[in-house]
Amino acid sequence: MNDETVLLGHGSGGTMMKRIIDEVFAASYGSEELAQGDDAAVLPAPASGERLAFSTDTFVVTPHFFPGGNIGRLAVCGTVNDVATSGARVKYLSVGMVLEEGFPMDDLRRICATIAETAREAGVHVVTGDTKVVNRGHGDGIYINTAGVGLIPAERSLSGAHCKPGDKVLVSGTMGDHGIAIMTQREGLSFAAPVESDAAPLNHLIAEVLEAAPETRCFRDPTRGGLASTLNEFAAQSGVDIVVREDDVPVKDVVRGACDMLGYDVLQVANEGKMVCVVPADQVDAALAAMRANKYGADAAIIGEVAEASPERGPKVYLQTGFGSKRILDMLVGEQLPRIC
Amino acid sequence: MNDETVLLGHGSGGTMMKRIIDEVFAASYGSEELAQGDDAAVLPAPASGERLAFSTDTFVVTPHFFPGGNIGRLAVCGTVNDVATSGARVKYLSVGMVLEEGFPMDDLRRICATIAETAREAGVHVVTGDTKVVNRGHGDGIYINTAGVGLIPAERSLSGAHCKPGDKVLVSGTMGDHGIAIMTQREGLSFAAPVESDAAPLNHLIAEVLEAAPETRCFRDPTRGGLASTLNEFAAQSGVDIVVREDDVPVKDVVRGACDMLGYDVLQVANEGKMVCVVPADQVDAALAAMRANKYGADAAIIGEVAEASPERGPKVYLQTGFGSKRILDMLVGEQLPRIC
Secondary structure, three states, X not given: OOXXXXXXXXXXXXXXXXXXXXXXXXXXXXXHHHHHXXXXXXXXXXXXXXXXXXEEEEEOOOOOEEOOEEHHHHHHHHHHHHHHOOOXXXXXXXXXXXXXXXXXXXXXXXXXXXXXXXXHHHOOEEEEEEEXXXXXXXXXXXXXXXXXXXXXXXXXXXXXXXXXXXXXXXXXXXXXXXXXXXXXXXXXXXXXXXXXXXXXXXXXXXXXXXXXXXXOOEEEOOXXXXXXXXXXXXXXXXXXXXXXXXXXXXXXXXXXXXXXXXXXOHHHOOOOOOOEXXXXXXXXXXXXXXXXXXXXXXXXEEEEXXXXXXXXXXXXXEEEOOOOOEEEOOOOOOOOOOOOO | OOOOEOOHHXXXXXXXXXXXXXXXHHHHHOOHHHHHOOOOEEEXXXXXXXXXXXXXXXXXXXXXXXXXXXXXXHHHHHHHHHHHOOOOEEEEEEEEEEEEOOOEHHHHHHHHHHHHHHHHHHOOXXXXXXXXXXXXXXXXXXXXXXXXXXXXXXXXXXXXXXXXOOOEEEEOOOOOHHXXXXXXXXXXXXXXXXXXXXXXXXXXXXXXXXXXXXXXXXXXXXXXXXXXXXXXXXXXXXXXXXXXEHHHOOOOHHHHHHHHHHOOOHHHOOOOOOOEEEEOHXXXXXXXXXXXXXXXXXXXXXXXXXXXXXXXXXXXXXXXXXXXXXXXXXXXXXXXXXXXX
């Protein structure tokens, strides 16, 4: 295809659309199902008793390319990780593109190559897709929606509602890397050490933790709203308190420095390649070892525990500081860093 | 919620996002699965042998409200219809919103109410969702992605690759209504009779046709690119010719008039509530009767048949005109009416 930029005709339903699908999308992340050319992908019957996991995410991040990845890597990782938190084997992805007229075709090819590479790493297949083109000046270059389908083994049941007092809380690595990477790139800031996005598919890490610690209560990836939002969601879903030791939360020095300088709470900054998980105390060492054995879990740490909620105050998340004080860790109110995913 | 417009904070992952989800999205199209609050919806195990059907579509139509519907109705119908073409029972939808800062909250509520109403009509559940907010001046008020999952009975196999010479081609009603409705609304044109979009969920109609004509080869909804694109896709997938009698294709007078005036080929104009289907000759009367018995199929008609492709020319679609001449009906090249879905 010779077109150097995306044209309205690429979203027409006609021959130009067929060409961008064949020469850009299918050429990078094509699959047998995508090649069938019907309006819906037809996928094999699950094994008996396997339930379905289904999730979706749209990606509107700017800039589209950033240290550690691009919007295509995010689009695969975000949905793979959401589906994987259910304990499912993540199998199938849809990719829906909203392209702006004039978007450089080379950028689109790079993004599609990253989608293909990240899907391969995660072991998922892109089986269905959609392409829309909006007029120049609308949209924002590229938005990508992905939806994902996974299969949950019959005996498995994970939920943020399953946390119990005495359980331990783990994170798979350092907090805040993705949000700060996007922000420094967007604002043209530079630090002594570069900050890279952590975007990564964590479905294999989750499977390894579940193998080592089968009673794990739940996983969640602390994306928008950061660790603070995720823990508050768990506390509310389970009706429990969660107590986090601030000093035990892994944070890179450069990220902490950037947050201090800019007035962000690192616990409210987005991650795209980290998991929070809650595990019964007797399996926490096994879970931690499994995380650390995975390349995306080298900095994993136990950061706190689940406690009974006080009847007066209801479920809360508390942060124990290094000075021995304890404060409520709230969800983010309003918006701190827009368009980070 | 008192906010009169969408704010960046509604996409933050924090308390404002929780509020728009609870008070706008869940309040209109909420479901048990959506209420669970985990990152992936967990859905029951399919019956033994049932395969999965999976499809996605993003909707970027402008204007957002038009005669016969709005972007919310399109977003449900488009994906329901795509999944249903596989012969699946359509079960689950995801809804991913990209909202522009400043979008009127009342418009969002109306769109969400329509999503709820259309999903109810189709008998599908919205089980998972995502909300992104982009800065004012980006995006275009609202874009909606939906993905859908359905379950295909073990013995069923429909595909555009299954057409055979001698098969008959049916359409479920008049062509071109949706595209012309959008265009007249966008351009402020008015005709003697108003043109309404045909947007409709056709999964029940498909089930009724399959009941009456179980050997049906395939269904497809002729959206972007219109009937011409759909028939060319079938011809290419099956390696056959398709011959259509122009006079037998149902078209409303007002739509034909608008197309003549504007220089559009009605067979390349989008529909959002019509099905093309290919049926063996001995079941065509049963299929037609089933279509006509459904409220969305009153104008159904047999419009042509499948023939052997000529070895020299390869698979083509031919249009037989009222004057007895025969011309090749090509796919749309380029773009005729952007942003119609």
